[in-house]
Every structure is written in C-alpha cells, then in structure tokens.
Amino acid sequence: MSKIMPPTAKRNNMRKPLRYLVFLLLVAVLAYNSVYFKKLDEVKAGSASFNAVKYASDFWNTKLIPTLNKAVEINSLLSLLKTDKEKAFKDHSHALGIGNIRYFLIKGSGVVTDVAENQVSVQIEGVAPDINIATEYIFGNAVRDASGAIDINAFSNSMDFNNVSAEINKIIREKVVPPFKSNVKKGDHVDFTGAIELNREHLQTNNLEVIPVNLKITNP
C-alpha cells in the first residue's frame, strides 16, 4: 500500500536533494577559490631565505656609514632639547614604531674620564655630566633605527627585522669596540659617533649611553 504524503512533505522531500546540491556546489566553488597547488621544490627555489648577516653588513657599509656625517653634534642637540624639545625630536630623531622612545644619531668629542669594564666615560666640553660609551652590553635597536635609513616594509616578518638589529650589534661588538677598548685609557682624547635613545615624554639627559658606530682615539 502506497504511503499518502501531504503535498508540503512531498515538496520538502524534493527540495532536500536540491539543497544538498546547492550546498555542495557552494563548497566546491569556495574550495576552488581557496587553495592552489604547486611543486614544493619550485616554491623553495623561488624563495631564497633571508640572510641577516649579509643584510646587516650591506646596511652598515652602504647606508649607515655614509649617513654618519649627518649625525648631530651632542652639544647642540642637548642645547636644543632644553630650548625646543619638539624641534629637537622632529629634526634629529628616528623611530620605526609609535611611542615616546626615539633614537638619535649623534657625534662628539671629549676626554676620557673613566674606563670601566662595561663603558667608557667621556667628558665633553659644555656637557655635564659625562657621557657613557657602551663597550660591553650592545643590545637593542638604537643603531638600526637611529639612522632612519632602514625601511620596515622591506621585511616580510619581524623576526628577520630583529635579526638585522642583532647582526648590527654584533658588528659593533666585534669590529668597533675591541680596537678602541684595548687602547683607550683615562685622559685620552676621543671622537665618537653613535646612537642614543631618549624618551620624548619623560626626557632624561643626565645619564646618556651611546651605542658606538665609530670610535677614534685622537691624542695630539
């Protein structure tokens, strides 16, 4: 005996496969537009991995060293910070992120007053107290960012970007500091160029630490 179905149930039963078909079609269209397939070795050949050592070395030689002549004299920077803080930050500082921490590429010369394990203190005429040149703990992004010559958008991820900073600091630790540290003594006259970090909101210029880029003992 055939089962008698109300017209609405019949219609619903007919609609069900149609609904599944539409759903499957939708899934197929989405899937087709969602993924693509390639040979792995072709993809790998096309994307050479980032070489932070080479990048840092190139950056050091072709971008950072040529910009050292643009470094601001520490005396004039400190004077400007006292008279017009905003102008000092606007004209001479760089930073890649938002926030109050900004970096300055500075230069100066003075007389060595103390040679400690971690730093060399230098007295600069017209600047008090002494400025400390870091010779042991070279960390952070001060040198990379202070020049303003690096573009964050050129990096595909922040790990590569941070590795560049680490490699620049390594160059300073291995090439800039050792010849200076082994020869410098109290009373020496030195020229230096380097990067300092200042907080725009909570400005503190009493205990400046310079991460050096170029150091010269210039005794007469």
Add this chain to the structure above:
Amino acid sequence: MDAILNRNNFARFQSLIALFLLCLGLSILSDKFLSVSNLWNVMRQISANICISTGMTLIVLTAGIDLSVGSVLALCGAITAGLLKNGIEVPANNLYIGFTILGAILAGVLTGSFLGAFNGWAITRFKVPPFVATLAMLTVARGFTMLWTGGFPISGLGDTFLYFGTGWLLGIPVPVWISVLVVGIAVFVTNKTRIGRYIYAIGGNESASRLSGINVDRVKIIVYTIAGGLAAVGGIMVTSRLDSAQPNAGMSYELDSIAAVVIGGTSLSGGRGSIMGTVQGAIIIGVLNNGLVLLNVSPFWQQVVKGLVILLAVIIDKSNSKNE
C-alpha cells in the same frame, strides 16, 4: 516625565546614559577625544571586541560563559596568517598547498567554529561547567598558537589582507562595516528566529526549555560554535590591523568581552539581555580605554579603573534584577 524618570526606564537606558556621561567628561578633559580621527580610531579598535562580545552575549544569554575567546582569537589569527604566508608543505609528495586570502580566512573561521563546537560538545556531553571547559580551551588554544607560530609573530601579510583591518569603505573603516554586519545578523537571529527564542528560553529556565521540547544541547553547541567563529573573525581583524599575527594576541580579550556583555545589561544568569546592549557596553569599554590613554593614565591604573567599572555594572545589574 515621571514615566521617563522611573526606575525601569533608567535601567533600560543606563548604559547609554553612562556612555553619554563618559563621552561628555572625556571631551571636557581632552581636546583630542572628540576629533574625527580619534573617534574612527576608537571604532576601529572596538570592532574586534564587538564581534567577540556578540558571540559572548549569545553564550551568556544561555547562562554560559566562554573564557577561551582570547586564545581562540590568537590561534585563528595565527592560522590565517600562517596559511596565507607559508601555505602547507607536504615534502613526502613534493607538494605545496598555497592559500588565497579567501582560503586562509575560511580556514581561520572554520578553526574558531570547530573549537567553539568542541567547547559546546564538552559542556553538553560531559556536563562540564562552561567556566571549566572553556578555561581548559583557553590553555589548549594558546598552546596550539605557540606551536603553530613557534613563539614568533607572523608578519608581512600583503596589502590586500590589510584592507580588512585598516581599509576604508564609503568613508567608514572596513572593520566597522564587518562588526555592523555581525551585529545586524545577530540582532535578527536573536529577535526574529526560532533559535533566538530558544536561546532566551534556555537561559531563562533550562529545565522548562528541555521539558517543552527544545533540544537544549543542540542549541548550546550551535551557540558556542557561533561564538568560536566570531572570535576567529575578531582574530582575523586584529591580525589584519597589525599586519602581524602575534602569539600572545588576545590576552585578556575574554575579560573585555565579558565586561562589554555585563555593562550592556545582559544578565550573567542568562535569559535577559540584548546584542545592542552589548554593543553599547563594548563602546563604553573602548571609549574608556581610549580616554584613559588620552589622559595619560598609567596602564596599571587603567586596569584598576576597568575592573571597578565592571564591578559597578554587575552591582547595578543585581540591583535591577532585585527590583524586577
């Protein structure tokens, strides 16, 4: 006049009144607050929270809670970013599976929905309290995020992907459009559909709902699935806005979303509340965050103020419940 000022009307409009007073106070204290760019910035920032809080509202309406949304947000953002940037490598078959933006976003949303469904399944199948089940998921999802990212951010996702978090459409930020769409659908579902009525009914009286034939477990699983999917949408918006999937993204987002729900007048015991109330709550939290930053309040004090605001909202909610 008496009717306007009576207690019930005050309760109904309390979050709007609070928002108005907050905006008034901040516009007096900071000249930057009422600038157009700042207001758009606030809206852009709260869009992710609105999406998450919309899902959280549905859960809280069923008398549940989801503590895992922040971690789910981070995982889904990381999965979207990871698939978009790196695809999947199958060295055994010399195969590379690349993902388009659509594919990566779909994968992120499906992951969030799956984790939400798992929460719902654990809660209904094993009668695990929602607080405990989602607390476990909070840790699991955060762990998977660390495993997936290796503890490092995934950045450089391309200009087209950034459009979802930073772009503008018809003079309005794209994230705002997305949150408006999410809210619109959620308002329609809660007010005009059968499952919307079931959600309120379950929160009001679960036993009565079960006895009246509502498949309570099914509705709960659907609600947790939706909340997981919306957490994923929030995660994709945050990842797009920052052009980076951070392994520690979404930390304490669950608290912000619960705060938005509570401040918006949804009862933590379920059955009472609305999506639009939650939107107001999310705006209050966003404006409060923005205002405290503009006023240079220390981040430590910001936490204290936010906590006190949430406490105040719960006290007012309890007081309203008693009066009803």
